[in-house]
Amino acid sequence: MSKLKKLREVMKKYNINYYIIPSADPHQSEYVAEYYRGRAEVSGFTGSAGTLLVGEKEAKLWTDGRYFIQAAEQLQGSGIDLMKMATPGYDTINQWVEKNIKENKTLGFDGRCYSTNQYKDLLKIAEKNKFNINMDKDLLEEIWNDRPSLPEDKIFVHDEKYCGKSVKEKLNEVRKYMKENEVQNYLLTSLDDIAWLFNIRGNDILFNPVALSYAIITENEAKLYISKTKVDAEVEAALKAQEVIIYDYSEIEEHVKHLNGNTLIDPAKVNAKLYSLLSCTIIEKLNVTTKLKAIKNEIEIANFENAHIKDGVAMVKFIKYLKDNIGKEKVTEISASKKLSELRSQGELAKGDSFGTIAGYKEHAAMMHYSATPKSDYELKSQGLFLVDSGGQYLDGTTDITRTFVLGDITEEEKRDFTLVLKGHINLAKAKFLKGSTGCNLDILARGPLWQYGLDYKCGTGHGVGFFLNVHEGPQGIRPNGNTVPLEPGMILTNEPGVYKEGKFGIRTENVMVVVKDESNECGEFYKFDTISYCPIDLNGIKVELLNEDEKKWLNNYHKKVYNKLSPYLNSEEKELLKRETREI
Numbered sequence: 001m002s003k004l005k006k007l008r009e010v011m012k013k014y015n016i017n018y019y020i021i022p023s024a025d026p027h028q029s030e031y032v033a034e035y036y037r038g039r040a041e042v043s044g045f046t047g048s049a050g051t052l053l054v055g056e057k058e059a060k061l062w063t064d065g066r067y068f069i070q071a072a073e074q075l076q077g078s079g080i081d082l083m084k085m086a087t088p089g090y091d092t093i094n095q096w097v098e099k100n101i102k103e104n105k106t107l108g109f110d111g112r113c114y115s116t117n118q119y120k121d122l123l124k125i126a127e128k129n130k131f132n133i134n135m136d137k138d139l140l141e142e143i144w145n146d147r148p149s150l151p152e153d154k155i156f157v158h159d160e161k162y163c164g165k166s167v168k169e170k171l172n173e174v175r176k177y178m179k180e181n182e183v184q185n186y187l188l189t190s191l192d193d194i195a196w197l198f199n200i201r202g203n204d205i206l207f208n209p210v211a212l213s214y215a216i217i218t219e220n221e222a223k224l225y226i227s228k229t230k231v232d233a234e235v236e237a238a239l240k241a242q243e244v245i246i247y248d249y250s251e252i253e254e255h256v257k258h259l260n261g262n263t264l265i266d267p268a269k270v271n272a273k274l275y276s277l278l279s280c281t282i283i284e285k286l287n288v289t290t291k292l293k294a295i296k297n298e299i300e301i302a303n304f305e306n307a308h309i310k311d312g313v314a315m316v317k318f319i320k321y322l323k324d325n326i327g328k329e330k331v332t333e334i335s336a337s338k339k340l341s342e343l344r345s346q347g348e349l350a351k352g353d354s355f356g357t358i359a360g361y362k363e364h365a366a367m368m369h370y371s372a373t374p375k376s377d378y379e380l381k382s383q384g385l386f387l388v389d390s391g392g393q394y395l396d397g398t399t400d401i402t403r404t405f406v407l408g409d410i411t412e413e414e415k416r417d418f419t420l421v422l423k424g425h426i427n428l429a430k431a432k433f434l435k436g437s438t439g440c441n442l443d444i445l446a447r448g449p450l451w452q453y454g455l456d457y458k459c460g461t462g463h464g465v466g467f468f469l470n471v472h473e474g475p476q477g478i479r480p481n482g483n484t485v486p487l488e489p490g491m492i493l494t495n496e497p498g499v500y501k502e503g504k505f506g507i508r509t510e511n512v513m514v515v516v517k518d519e520s521n522e523c524g525e526f527y528k529f530d531t532i533s534y535c536p537i538d539l540n541g542i543k544v545e546l547l548n549e550d551e552k553k554w555l556n557n558y559h560k561k562v563y564n565k566l567s568p569y570l571n572s573e574e575k576e577l578l579k580r581e582t583r584e585i
Helices: 002-013 037-043 063-075 094-098 114-128 167-180 189-196 233-241 251-257 272-278 288-294 298-325 333-345 363-367 412-429 439-451 549-569 572-581
Strands: 018-021 051-054 059-063 081-084 106-108 133-136 185-189 214-217 223-228 246-247 263-265 282-284 348-351 358-361 385-390 390-396 401-406 430-436 460-462 474-477 492-495 498-501 505-508 513-519 524-531
Touching: 002 018, 002 037, 002 051, 018 037, 037 051, 037 059, 051 094, 059 063, 059 094, 063 081, 081 272, 094 114, 094 223, 094 263, 094 474, 094 549, 106 223, 106 363, 114 133, 114 246, 167 189, 167 288, 185 189, 189 214, 189 288, 233 524, 246 251, 246 263, 251 272, 288 474, 298 401, 298 513, 298 549, 333 348, 333 358, 358 363, 363 439, 363 498, 363 505, 385 505, 401 412, 401 505, 412 439, 412 492, 412 498, 412 505, 412 513, 412 524, 439 474, 474 492, 492 524, 549 572
Parallel strands: 018 106, 059 081, 106 133, 185 263, 223 246, 263 282
Antiparallel strands: 018 051, 051 059, 185 214, 214 223, 348 390, 358 385, 385 401, 430 524, 460 474, 460 492, 492 513, 498 505, 513 524
16 A cells, blocks of 8 residues: 555656556566566556556556456455456446546556557547546656666577578568568567567566567568667677667667658557657558467477477476375475476476466465465365466477366365366367367367356466467467457467366366368368377366266377377386376276
8 A cells, every 4th residue: 555655646746647557568568577567566466467547546456367366365455446357347447447537637657568559449538538648657667666677688599490480581471461461661569479580589578588679670671679788799690690680679769750651560569659659651460470470380390299298297207296295295385386397497408487387276276377475385285186287488399288186085076177177178179170260169169068067267268379489379369259360270279178166176177289180171171189288187086977988088098198108208117107197097
């Protein structure tokens, strides 16, 4: 509440009546560098997604279903009301603004951290209600005394033997698209798109191997805007050889002002400040790099397979660690997470975790994005369910896998729900679908078995995965609504249905899949999924009588594949464990 008080004092100083702090940076990143974690600093809510709006008297925080339980706990006593997104009875932030901000009032935010789309929506409301917008002030500068500095880690080149294409090849694809759309400039601001296009990786955001940067592509030039302290002579030479010109990060605004001709932007990614500086003709479309990046080439897919085998080996070693130590020595949510990270780090080409491990025991697992603290850290016992959602970054791929481990006795309800989640997972993994199908078309396959028992989960079923990049990647996804991107061969997605019962338990089973061609006939072209995550699914959680013969067959075949893929890299004790964990049912 003291931070809210400070913010309100500064708002008064600049005649700002309402101020918005989103969970964003100037690149509209899902996860941000510590410098941009102002919403968490002011509100105390630490989840990755949320928007804080502070008025002279009221304060509201919007977040999604992954974080309802966590946010309710962390906002308690803060003077901030929780606004549940996509939930009946709760206004969206724009609805609230329209109802409550009236004539001659001023709404403020840092225009660098608000997207063009969000800005244009607010402009419409401001014109209707006749209030003012001030997007020139970063008020955090005046209230955040120990604000972290911007990261300055060196970038490095991601070798073609991993990514499969040179920078020149990728630039040619982009320029071909620009020519087809009759644009002379392409302003690119999203960090993973830039990292992919220029075959560079960085360390500016925890778990995401990207660097704060911008790019402008023209018919003849490729300009990369990045702090020059991050670029050593070797990287500079490599980029120069690919005909990339390097400018300082701070020069982007001045260069944007002077762009002439048709300029392509992604309004969901380009920030409002840059948009306001453009004086040329603007063409708005989804970043072409996002689509190109989503369809992995053959070299990337082969490397992905290698990364997932290494990851599976680490997971088997982790299962052995749990079985050998729980009940014999103290193992907690935090110590188990650290052990898994340590095991992953032993894999060839390992570069750390791909996100903060979610390790929730018993009712903690009902919080989809639970993060243990020393205060909340549970000791694991020989009973109940332990959900672990984790992943690794490797030079040859990014992994994301969830397993719910049965540590001992569980209830009939837990066993039933574990099996229903598995049935949904298998349904989606077995899908055969017509070309043109989207994730929205397939989402019901995962939810169907749960719906039969009046159960559901308040999140998507699957997301795209980057290649040694962000663990969450678009444009494809699997969810009930909001995604109309057709699934295409080469796209990588997760398959992760779940059940989350507040105060009781959480269950999720997640694998990564690649879209592949299946068959073509007079009815069209059909695709399917190949699962490329390799780790046993805990058979002790399954109520076998709930599985039909096809589901049993899928599970037995999957486990046979897991054993064949991983056993060559395990010692005799680990192999014996894996044989038990992948036994036929």
